[in-house]
Amino acid sequence: MAFRTIIEPFRIHSIEPLRLTTEEYRRSAIGETGLNLFGLHAADVIIDLLTDSGTGAMSRDQWAAIQHGDESYAGSPSWYTFLAAVQELFPFRHVIPTHQGRAAEKILFTAIGGPGKVVPNNTHFDTTRANIEYTGAEAVDLPIPEALEPEHLHPFKGNVDLEALERLLAARAPAEVPAVMVTITNNSGGGQPVSLENLRGVRALCDRYGVPLFLDACRFAENAWFIRQREPGQADRSVADIVRETASLADGMTMSAKKDPLANIGGWLAVDDDALAERCRNLLILTEGFPTYGGLAGRDLEAIAQGLKEAVDQDYLAYRVRSTEYLGDALVAAGVPIVQPTGGHAVYLDARALLPHIPPLQYPGQALAVALFVTGGIRGCEIGTVMFGRHPDGSEQPAAMDLVRLAIPRRTYTQSHIDYVIEVCALVAERRAELRGLRIASEPPALRHFTARFEEL
Numbered sequence: 001m002a003f004r005t006i007i008e009p010f011r012i013h014s015i016e017p018l019r020l021t022t023e024e025y026r027r028s029a030i031g032e033t034g035l036n037l038f039g040l041h042a043a044d045v046i047i048d049l050l051t052d053s054g055t056g057a058m059s060r061d062q063w064a065a066i067q068h069g070d071e072s073y074a075g076s077p078s079w080y081t082f083l084a085a086v087q088e089l090f091p092f093r094h095v096i097p098t099h100q101g102r103a104a105e106k107i108l109f110t111a112i113g114g115p116g117k118v119v120p121n122n123t124h125f126d127t128t129r130a131n132i133e134y135t136g137a138e139a140v141d142l143p144i145p146e147a148l149e150p151e152h153l154h155p156f157k158g159n160v161d162l163e164a165l166e167r168l169l170a171a172r173a174p175a176e177v178p179a180v181m182v183t184i185t186n187n188s189g190g191g192q193p194v195s196l197e198n199l200r201g202v203r204a205l206c207d208r209y210g211v212p213l214f215l216d217a218c219r220f221a222e223n224a225w226f227i228r229q230r231e232p233g234q235a236d237r238s239v240a241d242i243v244r245e246t247a248s249l250a251d252g253m254t255m256s257a258k259k260d261p262l263a264n265i266g267g268w269l270a271v272d273d274d275a276l277a278e279r280c281r282n283l284l285i286l287t288e289g290f291p292t293y294g295g296l297a298g299r300d301l302e303a304i305a306q307g308l309k310e311a312v313d314q315d316y317l318a319y320r321v322r323s324t325e326y327l328g329d330a331l332v333a334a335g336v337p338i339v340q341p342t343g344g345h346a347v348y349l350d351a352r353a354l355l356p357h358i359p360p361l362q363y364p365g366q367a368l369a370v371a372l373f374v375t376g377g378i379r380g381c382e383i384g385t386v387m388f389g390r391h392p393d394g395s396e397q398p399a400a401m402d403l404v405r406l407a408i409p410r411r412t413y414t415q416s417h418i419d420y421v422i423e424v425c426a427l428v429a430e431r432r433a434e435l436r437g438l439r440i441a442s443e444p445p446a447l448r449h450f451t452a453r454f455e456e457l
């Protein structure tokens with residue numbers, strides 16, 4: 001490419017207005033929620049970077065595909081379109097559609113989890129961990145040590161610590177480990193990719209110890225793009241080809257179609273094992289629906305099928321990963337500390353490093369997230385001591401890191417929106433000394449980050 005600027009590979013054909021508010025208005029709006037960004041009316045947010053899940057823009061071809069939605073209860077043509085699109089990239093024998101990723105997790109772990117069992121992962125996403133623990137099993141995170149050092153540059157910071165995995169597998173009987181999971185990209189670990197070499201290493205260990213390997217594959221296309229860019233010998237392959245090799249290393253997968261498949265809702269569970277598939281389909285019928293639609297309408301199946309084709313488009317992925325990196329690079333240049341290198345779907349601000357005067361138990365991540373909203377109407381998400389600090393025994397400890405995630409919805413914001421985000425972050429960083437710690441005024445017994453109320457100290 002002769003030019004430095006990687007443009008959005010689309011033009012805008014339908015718009016959603018943004019309401020521009022004043023700092024005074026935003027201060028009052030966040031005050032009413034008890035300084036909790038989940039309590040805001042979304043219409044009061046100017047740039048919403050709370051999540052990249054289900055918040056992307058669908059294409060003209062996806063909206064057109066929706067018109068082909070066939071709502072037959074059993075054996076709809078939309079089901080066969082969906083099945084073909086999934087198996088084109090993930091050729092597992094059985095595909096079980098669900099309303100979103102966590103429903104696939106719930107079904108899988110109801111079938112294979114249970115007390116006394118342990119499921120390792122690079123880092124479990126919170127719903128994955130919760131669904132495993134709900135069955136009485138243990139969820140263990142085994143990321144490489146570099147993953148816990150925000151400034152450490154590593155091309156595949158999502159990799160599994162193979163030595164730690166081998167120690168775990170050697171210490172437990174195979175029946176105690178119903179599956180090894182690998183999350184690509186590693187969302188809770190900073191949106192960092194996993195290399196093919198690491199996945200092959202995990203596969204070899206799974207073979208040696210007779211344990212199946214499952215992918216939590218929500219961001220499979222971004223992961224494959226990173227492999228193509230960063231892994232020796234992969235630069236000439238198509239993304240679809242890398243995705244197929246990734247899938248071929250596993251025995252099954254869970255998926256949230258709200259991420260890389262570019263849909264607003266949906267997911268699936270896929271497995272090769274016939275007996276496991278039958279158990280899962282029986283569970284599916286209890287809570288999601290008949291196996292040819294799961295928790296979805298025919299039109300959703302169509303939108304996902306078309307989204308999967310667009311997800312592996314290389315011009316789209318070059319723009320997607322570069323635009324996230326553009327934000328990360330500009331923040332580093334402005335002296336705002338972030339988790340490096342920039343992940344695929346989000347930039348993670350290091351609030352603990354930016355606000356050393358606010359101790360972790362005064363929630364620097366939450367203080368920073370509130371300041372970004374008040375200053376510029378930007379909604380991010382604290383991923384730190386508010387989210388992970390409270391333990392089931394009631395004690396509270398600082399989380400490993402205090403981050404604010406700025407997740408980038410797909411194909412939704414333009415470069416000038418991102419330039420605005422950069423300006424707001426730089427201004428908040430300049431005024432960092434004015435930010436104060438917070439205390440929790442009230443909180444629920446579990447998952448407190450969604451509804452806790454805070455007060456400034």
Ligand SMILES: Cc1ncc(COP(=O)(O)O)c(C=O)c1O
Pocket residue numbers: 053100101102103125127128183187188216218255256257258266267
């Ligand atoms: C890595 C990962 N796994 C699973 C899920 C759960 O997917 P869903 O929100 O569709 O239930 C998410 C959602 O954010 C995720 O990022």
